Amino acid sequence: MVRTPSTMLPLGTPAPAFSLVDAVSGRTVSLTDFREAPALLVMFICNHCPFVKHVAAELARLGDDYLPKGVAIVAINSNDVAAHPDDAPDKMKAEAQARGYKFPYLFDETQAVAHAYNAACTPDFFLFDKQQKLAYRGQLDGSRPGNDVAVDGRDLRTALNQLLAGEFVPAEQRASLGCNIKWKPGNEPEYFKN
Numbered sequence: 001m002v003r004t005p006s007t008m009l010p011l012g013t014p015a016p017a018f019s020l021v022d023a024v025s026g027r028t029v030s031l032t033d034f035r036e037a038p039a040l041l042v043m044f045i046c047n048h049c050p051f052v053k054h055v056a057a058e059l060a061r062l063g064d065d066y067l068p069k070g071v072a073i074v075a076i077n078s079n080d081v082a083a084h085p086d087d088a089p090d091k092m093k094a095e096a097q098a099r100g101y102k103f104p105y106l107f108d109e110t111q112a113v114a115h116a117y118n119a120a121c122t123p124d125f126f127l128f129d130k131q132q133k134l135a136y137r138g139q140l141d142g143s144r145p146g147n148d149v150a151v152d153g154r155d156l157r158t159a160l161n162q163l164l165a166g167e168f169v170p171a172e173q174r175a176s177l178g179c180n181i182k183w184k185p186g187n188e189p190e191y192f193k194n
Contacts, residue, residue, distance in 0.1 A: 004121040004180040007191050008137055011171055015040060015132040016116035020076065020106035023092035029074060029104045031132070037072035039163045040132060041156075044114060044124040044181065045105075046079045047095045048086040051178035052122050054145045056099050058153045059123075063102040066160055073103035078114035079122075079182040087182075111187050118191060121178035127159055127169075135163055138173035 019030040034040050043059065045052045052059075063073055075096075079087040089107045096105040108114055117126055127136035136159035143149040155174065162169045183192060 003177055005175040005177050006124045006137060006139075007118040007120045008173070008175055009118045009126065009134060011134050011137070013134040015042070015126075015128045015134070016113065018076070018106070018108075018113045018116070020108055020113060021089075022104040023077075023089040023107050024096050024101075024105055029106055034072035034132075038070050038130045039066075039135075039160060040072040040128040041066070041074070041160070042117065042126040042128070043073070043075045044078060044117070044119040044122055044126075045075045046077045046084070046087045046122045046179075046182075047091055048079075048084060049122040049179040050145050054143065055123060055140055055151050055153075058140065058151045060100045060102075062153060062156070062160075064100075065157075067102055069164060071160065071164070075101065075103060075105045076108050076113055076119075077105065078108035078111045078119065080111075080184040080187075081109075082184070084182050111181075111184060114181055115189055118189070119181055120191065121176060121180055123178050124176050124181075125156055127156065127163065129163055135159065135169045136173060137176075139176045142174075144177060 081088040141154040
């Protein structure tokens, strides 16, 4: 299990466009669908990663708690499914249903969206404000597999609550940590190679 930190994309970065198929509904979901949302949370996750499994119940709770408040939430799986068949779209659908995810679980087959977001690990979180500018990127909370810290989503929930209250989200943020995105051979970004 390689422990990879998020790249910490610069705050204020506009949300990169995406248009991807939801593995559950089969419909195409695009960034433009969320123009009216007070906040947009983009999460890079997958099925097999032990870091994602560790927080999966909290991801479902985030959906339960924040979708009713108008927050747009999408999860994106960018892993190479040829090398990791447990992350294939049919398995994504089963995972989303088993976990109770109420948000779209999108498949980034070309990995272009992961590249656009500078996503590096699973899970990797990007929270955008109502102008779709990056306000938070970092960890869900301080919990990691085996460290005995409770999974409560504290860091991300604090940022979400600040955005919804119209408050400033402090720039001091801790990187997420997880398994590296499983890049297709030859498709690794520069930040992964270094």
